[in-house]
Amino acid sequence: xxxxxxxxxxxFLQTMMTIGITSEKEAKTLYQHCCExxxxxxxxxxxxxxxxxxxxxxQPMFMQIRKGMSEEDGQQHYALVNTAETDITRMTSDYADxxxxxxxxxxxxxxxxxxxKASSTDIxxxxxxxxxxxxxxxxxxxxxxxxxxxxWLCESQGEYNLSTRCIIEMEPYIRxxxxxxxxxxxxCHNMAFQCQICENPSCGIKIHNPCVARYFKGRMxxxxxxxxxxxxxxIPEVRELHSLSKR
Amino acid sequence: xxxxxxxxxxxxxxxxxxxxxxxxFTQPSSSQVQRGLEKLTPxxxxxxxxxxxxxxxxKDQKKIPxxxxxxxxxxxxxxxxVYPEIIKRAKRIFEQVFGLKLVEIDxxxxxxxxxxxxxxxxxxNPKTGLLFVILSVIFMKGxxxxxxxxxxxxxxxxxxxxxxxEEFGDVRKVVTEEFVRQRYLEYTRIPHTEPIEYEFxxxxxxxxxxxxxxxxxxMGQLHExxxxxxxxxxxxxxxxxxxxxxxxxxxxxF
Numbered sequence: 001x002x003x004x005x006x007x008x009x010x011x012f013l014q015t016m017m018t019i020g021i022t023s024e025k026e027a028k029t030l031y032q033h034c035c036e037x038x039x040x041x042x043x044x045x046x047x048x049x050x051x052x053x054x055x056x057x058x059q060p061m062f063m064q065i066r067k068g069m070s071e072e073d074g075q076q077h078y079a080l081v082n083t084a085e086t087d088i089t090r091m092t093s094d095y096a097d098x099x100x101x102x103x104x105x106x107x108x109x110x111x112x113x114x115x116x117k118a119s120s121t122d123i124x125x126x127x128x129x130x131x132x133x134x135x136x137x138x139x140x141x142x143x144x145x146x147x148x149x150x151x152w153l154c155e156s157q158g159e160y161n162l163s164t165r166c167i168i169e170m171e172p173y174i175r176x177x178x179x180x181x182x183x184x185x186x187x188c189h190n191m192a193f194q195c196q197i198c199e200n201p202s203c204g205i206k207i208h209n210p211c212v213a214r215y216f217k218g219r220m221x222x223x224x225x226x227x228x229x230x231x232x233x234x235i236p237e238v239r240e241l242h243s244l245s246k247r
Numbered sequence: 248x249x250x251x252x253x254x255x256x257x258x259x260x261x262x263x264x265x266x267x268x269x270x271x272f273t274q275p276s277s278s279q280v281q282r283g284l285e286k287l288t289p290x291x292x293x294x295x296x297x298x299x300x301x302x303x304x305x306k307d308q309k310k311i312p313x314x315x316x317x318x319x320x321x322x323x324x325x326x327x328x329v330y331p332e333i334i335k336r337a338k339r340i341f342e343q344v345f346g347l348k349l350v351e352i353d354x355x356x357x358x359x360x361x362x363x364x365x366x367x368x369x370x371x372n373p374k375t376g377l378l379f380v381i382l383s384v385i386f387m388k389g390x391x392x393x394x395x396x397x398x399x400x401x402x403x404x405x406x407x408x409x410x411x412x413e414e415f416g417d418v419r420k421v422v423t424e425e426f427v428r429q430r431y432l433e434y435t436r437i438p439h440t441e442p443i444e445y446e447f448x449x450x451x452x453x454x455x456x457x458x459x460x461x462x463x464x465x466m467g468q469l470h471e472x473x474x475x476x477x478x479x480x481x482x483x484x485x486x487x488x489x490x491x492x493x494x495x496x497x498x499x500x501f
Contacts, residue, residue, distance in 0.1 A: 010346030017308075017345075057344045061297045061304075084301070093305055 003053040008034040013054055016065060016080040020151055021165040024067075024076040027051075051078065068168035071116070071161075071194040072154075073239045074210025081169040094150065098132040099143050105130070106153070110162055111178050116193030117159040120144070162193055186226060187211040196233045203227035213238045275328050283328030295326045296336040303337070303349070310429035310452070312352065352430070352451040373414050374421060378431055378453075380404065381422065383462050385432075385447055387480060393437070394445045397422070426450070459484035 011034045016022070022030065028047055035042030051065050058064055062084035070077055091100060105126040109118035120141075127140045135143065144160065147153040152166045167174075171191060174182055185192040186205040195206045205226045207215065213236045216222040222231035275283070284292065302322050306313045319327050326333060334349070341347045384400050385392045398408050406412055408419040415421050423445075426432040430452035437444045449457075463484050467474040475481050 005344060007346060010344070013345060014347075017304075054344075060293060061300050061340075061344075063301075 003056050005053060005057055006038060006040060008038040008040045009050070009054050011037060012050070013058075013065075013080075016078070021077055021079040021168070023070075024078065027078045066168050068164060068171075069188065069190065069208070069210070070164040071167070071192070071208055071210065072164070074208070074213065075239070077164050077168065079165045079168040083172075091152070095143075095146075098130060098135060101130055101132050102127055102135055102140065102143065103147065103152070106147075106160065107162070107174070107177075110160070110193060111174070111182055114197070116195065117161045120158050120160070123160065167191065167193070185211055187215055196231075198224045198227065198229065199232055200224065200227050200229040203229065209236050210239065212236060274331060277331075280329050280331055283326075284332060287326070287329065292326075292329065292333065292336070295323065296333050296340065298322050299333055299337045300340050303341075307347075312430055312452075315351075350455065352455075374425075377401075377406065377415060377418075377421070378426060379457075379462075379465075381426075381432065381447065382449060382453055382457055383466060385449055386459060386462050387466060387477065389479075390448060392447050394423075394434075394447060397447055 012030060015030055015034075024047075028044065031047050031050055032042050032044065034040075055064050062082060064081055064083050065078050066081050067076055067078055069075070091103070095103065102123075106118050106123055109122055109126065110116055123144065124137060124140055127135045127137075144153070144155070148155050148160075151163050153160045154163045162170075174191060183192040183195060183197075183206045184190070185195060185208045187207050188211055190208075192206045192208050195208050196212050198205045203224060203226050205224065212231075212233070215225070216231065216235045217238050222235055223229065224231050299318065299322055302318065303313050319330060323330055323333060338349045341349045380400065381397055384397060388396070401408065401418070406415065406418055408422070410418075412418050422432070423434050427434045427450065430450040432450045432453065433448040434445050435448070437446050459480070463474040463477065463480055466472075466477070474484075
């Protein structure tokens with residue numbers, strides 16, 4: 001099912017290679033720009049098809065432009081990912097073995113946390129318990145800086161969470177590695193790290209913050225969609241009107 | 248994918264060191280390639296080609312040229328008898344899928360990638376501006392420039408190699424190491440100088456990615472002169488010798 005690509009596809013792909021990840025809105029703009037630059041017809045609602053054509057040619061190289069939702073703003077994003085192995089091999093050429101070990105520990109902290117974040121204190125403590133060559137405090141801080149710069153982690157007020165790009169790219173690895181441990185959103189069925197949890201101990205379903213915003217929008221009294229108990233958490237505002245599309 | 252090595256192994260500054268450490272790889276003959284292909288399934292060759300493409304893409308991300316010997320040793324391995332066929336297919340994939348051109352800049356062992364889409368990529372890097380200034384100086388001065396001339400020019404633009412720059416950091420390192428490693432510049436020692444002095448030239452990647460005609464246009468605008476007034480540079484920029492002007496196929500030394 002391989003399709004012939006045009007320069008507009010190639011320009012889009014080259015840009016994706018440079019930026020790594022983009023919002024759906026920006027992807028649409030980029031798509032139009034690529035078509036215009038190469039004087040090709042552009043149907044604005046055919047972005048998916050356009051990306052599919054590129055993906056059909058990327059597939060033999062174990063690469064893909066994959067879609068995923070940001071836990072921060074609920075917007076769909078497109079990321080260029082490596083589909084080769086279920087390990088975090090994408091990073092092995094940029095990080096040393098002990099740095100990767102610490103990254104895995106950070107992921108452990110994030111997966112097992114309630115708020116999907118790991119504090120720098122906890123991360124520094126983890127660095128103390130490494131089996132490979134230990135990282136000193138300064139080295140750990142440098143590593144965290146690089147991880148944020150390379151768009152694997154996001155930092156806010158001393159706490160680190162997985163970036164959208166990281167979640168999209170490492171989903172197979174995370175699912176395989178953590179299995180039942182990883183939270184899943186009751187509404188969109190994707191992995192959930194920053195989410196709200198039903199307080200009913202025999203229910204305990206999780207919903208992404210943006211999914212909560214959409215699901216409970218306009219309702220006077222929010223109730224858990226699974227057990228009907230009162231949903232006690234603060235309902236966030238919907239960021240932007242956007243249809244929930246399955247991946 | 249290869250594990251990351253310690254920095255001292257991956258940074259190769261002087262070209263002569265690279266040559267010493269190379270395992271010589273002699274190209275198989277076309278009959279050898281044919282025989283080799285008969286022993287492999289199309290799927291196997293495709294798979295190996297895909298691995299080569301991935302490997303080159305990873306290296307290209309850092310603008311590091313791929314050494315043929317390394318490629319053969321790490322990726323191609325047992326498929327070395329059909330190496331020319333694999334490279335041929337990889338080139339096709341780069342062109343058709345990515346709009347990139349795989350070029351051998353050095354007949355012995357270097358390969359690197361060049362953009363063939365007619366309009367160039369949006370430069371996202373301020374270092375591009377810095378590089379551009381340096382390339383312009385070298386070009387206007389006939390192709391070779393002593394290093395202090397570059398530093399003087401940069402100082403006039405408030406970029407001092409002796410001080411840490413807000414945007415570029417260690418300027419000297421960026422210019423003499425990073426740009427050289429990426430093959431944008433060549434930084435060679437001038438023989439018989441005491442204390443040691445170096446000179447700059449355009450690197451292979453600059454030859455391919457930067458159009459001299461464009462530089463001349465830019466200089467023309469800067470000095471409010473017609474580019475033709477620099478007759479020698481104008482001639483050089485507009486003869487067919489510059490390989491950056493169009494997407495013409497390079498003559499490969501297979």
